[in-house]
Amino acid sequence: MKKLGLYIHIPFCKKKCVYCDFLSFECDDFLVQNKYVDAILNEVELKCREYAGYSVDTIFIGGGTPSILQEGQIERIIKKVRESFRMCENAEITIESNPGTLTREKLTEYRRVGINRLSVGVQSFDDELLKLIGRIHTVEDVRDSLREARNAGFDNINIDLMFSIPGHSKEKWHATLEKAVEMDPQHISFYSLQLEEGTPLFEAFKQGKFNPASDEEDREMYHYGINFLKEAGYQHYEISNAAKPQGECKHNMKYWSMQDYLGIGIGAHSFMRGIRFSNTSDIREYIAESGGCGYKTYTVNSIRDDAGEFMFTGLRKVEGIDLSEFEQRLGTSFFDFYAPEQDEINEYINNGFLELRGDKMRLTEKGIDISNDIMAVFV
C-alpha cells in the first residue's frame, strides 16, 4: 500500500518572534482556536476520501505553536485522523512545541493519543539572546519542559537551535551546543537566523540597529556546529539537521525525497501523485468554508519540474541523490538530461563543491555553503 505523510498546520502563537515570517499569528482566543480545529477535522474527513488507497506513516503537527492549543484539541485531531485514514503501526507522530506553553497535562495527553516525537523550539541556551529575538520562554522553562517530557515518556525529542543571532559569538554558540547535547535529544536542528523582509528584525536591521553576522562568521558557526554534533555522536543528515543513528525525522525526509505528503490547515502544502498544491492562507475563509476551500496553488509537475525538484531537494540530504533513482523516476539518464549544464556541473565538482562517487551525487560541506548557487543549475 502507498504511504503518505500528513502535515497539520496550527497557525497560533502566544507571541510572534521578531524573526519569524511563517504563516502564524498571535491568538489566545479559545473560541477561534476551537473553530479552526473544527475546520481541520472537516478537511481531514474531506481529504481522506480522495486518498483512500494510502496509509499514513508519518504525521507532523507544526505551526505556529501547536502546543498553544488547550487540552483536548490535539486529541480531537489525532482521533479524527485515525478514524479517517488507515494508519501504519509504527507511524512517526511529531508535534512541535514551545517551552513556554507546555504543561504536564498536555504532554500526558500527547502521549495518550500516540504522539511519539516531540520537537521543542529551544533556539538558544542563553537567556539574553532568547529575549533579544522575542522568545516567550527562558532557559529554565526549557529545562522544565524537557524534564516533564521525559517523565511523560517521550524518548524521541528534537531540539531546534539557532545561530548567527545578532551578538552571537562563537563562544555563546559553543555553550548552547554543549547544553543542548547534555539534554541528550535524539535529534537536533540547527538553523542560521535568516533576515526575512517584513519581519520586525528585518526592519531593525534596515534602520542599522544591529550588525548581522558576516557570511564568514555565519559559516564558521555552521561548520563548528556540524563538527561539535558529530563528535557528540550525531549524524549530519540534512543541511540543517543532525540525529543519533535511526533518529532522523521520517516526515521531513519525505520532503527531500519527493515522497507523497498531504497538508491540512491554512497555507499547508502537499505533493501527491506528482502534483503540488496548497491551501488558502486566509484563516477566515478556511473557517467559513470549514476546511473545504479550493486550492490556492495547483501545479502538475512537468518532467523539468520533477528533475529540478528531485535535485535540489535531494541535495539537501547529506547522503545526496542516487543517479539511478533519477533515471528511474525521470526516464532519462542524469547525464543526458543535464548535458547542457555539464560544464557548470563539472566545474563544481573540480572545485570541490559537488562530489560524484559511483552512483551518488552530493554536496560537500563547502558546497552546502553555496548550495543555492549550485542547485540553481538544476532547476
Add this chain to the structure above:
Amino acid sequence: MNSYQKNIRNFSIIAHIDHGKSTLADRIIEKTGLVARRDMKAQFLDNMDLERERGITIKLQTTRLLYKAKDGQEYILNLIDTPGHVDFTYEVSRSLAACEGAILIVDATQGVEAQTLANVYLALDEDLEIRPVLNKIDLPSARPEEIKLEIEDVIGILADDAPLISAKEGVGIEDVLEDIVKNVPPPSGDVNGKLKALIFDSYYDSYKGVVVYVRVFDGSVKKGDMIRLMNAEKKYEVTEVGFYSPGPTTAKELRAGDVGYICASIKQAKDARVGDTVTNDANPTEEPLEGYKDPQSMVFCGIYPAEGEKYETIKDALEKLHVNDAAFNFEPETSTALGFGFRCGFLGLLHMEIIVERLEREFGLAVITTSPSVIYRVVMNDGSIQMIQNPTNLPDTIQTDHIEEPIVKADIMIPKEYVGAIMEICQERRGNMMHMEYLTETRVHLHYEMPLNEVIYDFFDALKSKTRGYGSLDYEFIRYQKSNVVKMDILLNKDLIDAFSMIVHESKAYGRGRFVCEKLKEIIPMQQFEIPIQASIGQKVIARETVRALRKDVIAKCYGGDISRKKKLLEKQKEGKKRMRQFGSVEVPQEAFTAVLKYDDNK
C-alpha cells in the same frame, strides 16, 4: 523663371533641439488642411516611434502643402524637415541645399543655442533666405524683445518683424506662412534644360526599393526615363515619380523647382546617397551639383549577439538597417570574449545609440555593444600608416612611431554661471580653449579644440548634467594630431577580455582604469572563487579590484514541505546566470559593458 514656379516655395525649418521644430511643422500641416487635427499624432513628421519618444527628429520627412495666401493665390509649399542633431550635419546641409529659404525657430525663453548657430551657418552656406521665428511666446518666461536683439547681435540677421508664435498653442502659424510666401524667393531653373536633381534623402520600401527624395534644379523627370546617379555612376529606369502630401501621390512628372520622390528599383540605400546628382542618362548635364560627400563614420563599436541570440539574426537586422541608412555600415569581426559579431561605424554617438535601440526595439534583439572608439591614425616605424578603430588591432608600441587622434572643434553655449564648471570638464577631457565670447550678458560661447574620443565618451552627458540641461554642443572634425594614447586592457581572473579593451590618453589611463575596475566589481556577482579585476597597459597593472569569493548562499530552512518559494528563488538565480556571459572561468552580467561607459556625476 517659368510661370508655374512663381507659386512654389521650398523651405526648411531649422532650430536647436527642443526649440519646437517638429511642433511647428505639425501646425503648418494642420493649418494647410492636409491632415485633420483629430487624425494627427503629435509631431506628424517624426514618424518613427523612437523619434517621437525622444522628441528629436532623426530621419527627415518631406511634405508638399497647398496654402491659399491672403493675396488670394494658392501656393505650393514644400516643407523639407531636417534632422536636429549634430551627428547629421551633412544630411542637414543637403536638405538645405534643396531649399530657397529656411525658417529659423528660436525659443523665446532660451535664445540662440549652439545648434541654432551651426544650422544658420549651414543655411548661409547655401545662400538661403533665413526667416527668424520666435516660438514659445505663451510661456511666462518668454523674452521676445531681448531674444530678437540677441538674434540680431549674434547671428546678424534682422529679427524686428519676426513672427511671435506658440507652435504648441497654434498661435501665429498663419504669420509664418505669410512670411514664407512673401519673403522666400520662388525657385528658378530651366525646365527645358538638362535634368539636374539633388538627392537629399532616401528611404527603403520593400515593394518599390529605395525611394529617393529629390529637388529638381533643371529639366524634368518622368516615369520611363533612364536616369543616372552621377557620383554612384549607376543607371536606373524610373518606375514612378510623385509627391508626399503627406502620403505618396503619383505625379506625371517632376519639373525644375519641384520637390518630390523618384522610384527606380534601386536596391540599396548606398546606391542612392544623399548629395548625389540625378541626371538623364541620354541627355546628361555636364557637371554634378557641388557638395557631395561620402558619409564618414566617426564612431565605431562592436555589436555582438547577447546570450541566446543568433549571429545570423543580428546580421539580417543590420543589413536591413544598412539598406535604409547609408551612413551606417558594418563588417564581421571576432572577439575572443564575445565570439562572432560586427564592427559597426556611425556618424556619431547618437547615431550609434539609435541603431542599437532600433535593433532592440524594432527587431527585438538582445545585443552587447563594446566601448565606442574613434579612428586613430597610426604612423608605423617604416612610415606607413594604419587607420585603427578597434583597440584590439592597435599594433605593438615597438612597431609604431607615433599615433594621431582625431581632433574636433567643439562649440559650447552655456549660461555664464556654468563657465567655471564647463571649463573644468573640458580641461579634464584635454580640451584646448581657443576663445570665449559673451553672446549676451548671460550667455557664453566657448570655442574648444578637443579630442573626439573624449567627446564621444561621456562629454555630452557631463555637459548636460553640469548645466542642468542648459548647455548645448556642436562639433566638427578638424584634423588629426599626434597624441600619447595607449591601449588599456582589462583582465578578469588574469584573462584578458578583449571586448573591454579601449584606447585612452596616457594621462587618463589611471583614472579610467580605476573607474572600470570599480564598476566591474560592483556588477560582477560573487562566484566560487576570488576574482581579481585588473586594468593594465602592456604588462603593467595600473588598477586592481577583487570580487570576493561567494561564501554563503544557502537556505537553512524549508518549512512544512513548501518548496515553491525556494524553487522560485532558484529559478530566479538560474535566470540571472543565463544573462551572464562566461569569460574563461568568470561569469559577467551583460550590463557590465554599458555600465563601464556611463558618466558618473560623482567621479
